[in-house]
Amino acid sequence: MTTADLATRVSEGDRRAIARAISTVENDSQNAGALLHRLVKKMGNAYRIGITGPPGAGKSTLTSELTKLIRSLGKTVAIIAVDPTSPFTGGALLGDRIRMQDVSMDEGVYVRSMATRGSLGGLSAKAKDAADILDAAGFDIVIFETVGVGQSELDIAKAADTTIVVLVPESGDAVQAMKSGLMEIADFFVVNKSDREGAEQAVRALKTILTMRVTHAADEWIPPVIQTTASKNVGIEKVWETVQKHREYLDSTGQFLVRRKSRERERVRELVEAILHFDFWTPERTKTLETELDRIISRERTSFDLAQELVGKLKPG
Ligand SMILES: Nc1nc2c(ncn2[C@@H]2O[C@H](COP(=O)(O)OP(=O)(O)OP(=O)(O)O)[C@@H](O)[C@H]2O)c(=O)[nH]1
Ligand SMILES: [Mg+2]
Incomplete structure (x- = not known):
């Protein structure tokens, strides 16, 4: 073809x-x-939702329930599940397949898993390309599900119009979220597994942290915190409502375009770096690097000199 x-x-x-x-x-x-x-020319119509959070928080369960809800409204959904190949979550791919089974039989749903395969930056670029393809294929909603560990996963979640961070009630999760950078990317939080003890407390703790970050800007969006029990289909409507509210906020404040622009800016920069990197390390330059290392070690020259020489800013010698 x-x-x-x-x-x-x-x-x-x-x-x-x-x-x-x-x-x-x-x-x-x-x-x-x-x-x-x-x-x-076919791209730009899909609304993109990022769902991220710690391993096992219930992201796939939530994604699956949310998908059913969106389908009941007559919209089509494509899901990109990014599976890190970490030894701890190695079973995720199979687990996701099973949990997604009930939605993946539906013609209006498309599920695709993408594996980390070592090169992290690469995966993030590819997941975004995949979203563009699904967008062009006419899906109304594209959902990225990624585990919220590592920069690349966060980058993927950030590439959405609305990013949802899923946490669980266990104490310390909010603190953990702050440390891992999840706090910054959340448009709203879902405290899932609210059938467990400590859910209300976790919501309060999160809200306290969020209040401390209020900047009092005129059209500030303060991330809401929602409780769900995804495994019992509780709270899913509220999640969808909040996506809609956030979308309206982005539209009414002009943030929608700002956000898509910043996303594309990042993407072009990422790609330029990848291309420069790829084009730069010709066999000849790689060889120069290897042969000059001895001279750096014996202090005949500095690594700074060599770097300058390699990029052509310094005459050899
Ligand atoms: N008690 C309870 N269990 C839940 C809830 N939601 C999901 N689970 C269970 O939690 C486990 C993990 O759920 P997943 O949806 O696979 O979580 P995940 O965040 O996608 O996991 P990874 O992709 O492996 O990081 C499963 O056994 C779910 O059935 C909930 O609201 N309450
Ligand atoms: Mg999952």
Whole structure:
């Protein structure tokens, strides 16, 4: 199939074409750029939701329940589940498949898992490309589910229009969230597993932390905190309502465009770095680096000199 044919089929919502297109961006094939280029006019309509939080917080359960709710409103949903290959969450992929089973039989739902595969920055770029493809394929909502550990996962969650951070009542979770950078990216919080003890306390603790951060800017959005019991389908409507409220806030304040712009700015910078890096380390430069190391060790030159020489800012010698 040519790239043009593939693009046409993706824009018609053909599931096999979508799968193939995502594999194309995943495997960094030379056709990825051309494919995205052909689809660009079809992009921009999907609303993107990021769902992140600590391992086992109930992100997949929540995603699945939220998806059912969105489907009942007649909208289509694509889910990108990013599975880190950490030894602790190694079973996540299979678990997600099972939990997502009831929604993935639905024609209006598309579920795709993407694995970390070592190169973290790379995965974040690919997950965003996959979202663009699903957007072009006509899905109304694209949900990223990522574990909130590591910069790359946070980057993916941040690439959403609305980012939801899922926590559990166990004490210390709010503090943990602050440390891991989850606090900064949340548009709202969900305290899931509210059937467990300490849920109210956890909500209070979170709200206290959030109050301390209030800046009193004119159109400030203060992240709401919502309680859910995703496994019993409790509180899911409130989650959807809050997504809508946040969306209206973004629209009415002009933040929607600001946010999408900042997202694309980050993305172009990321890509430029990747391209420069790739183009820069030619076999010749790699060899120069290796051969000059001895001279650095024997203090005939500095690493600074060598770096300058490699980028062409200093004459060799
Ligand atoms: N008690 C209780 N258990 C829940 C709730 N929501 C989810 N669970 C259970 O918590 C476990 C983890 O749920 P997942 O939805 O897989 O959590 P996750 O955050 O996607 O996990 P990873 O993707 O592995 O990080 C499962 O056994 C769920 O059935 C809840 O509201 N209450
Ligand atoms: Mg999960």
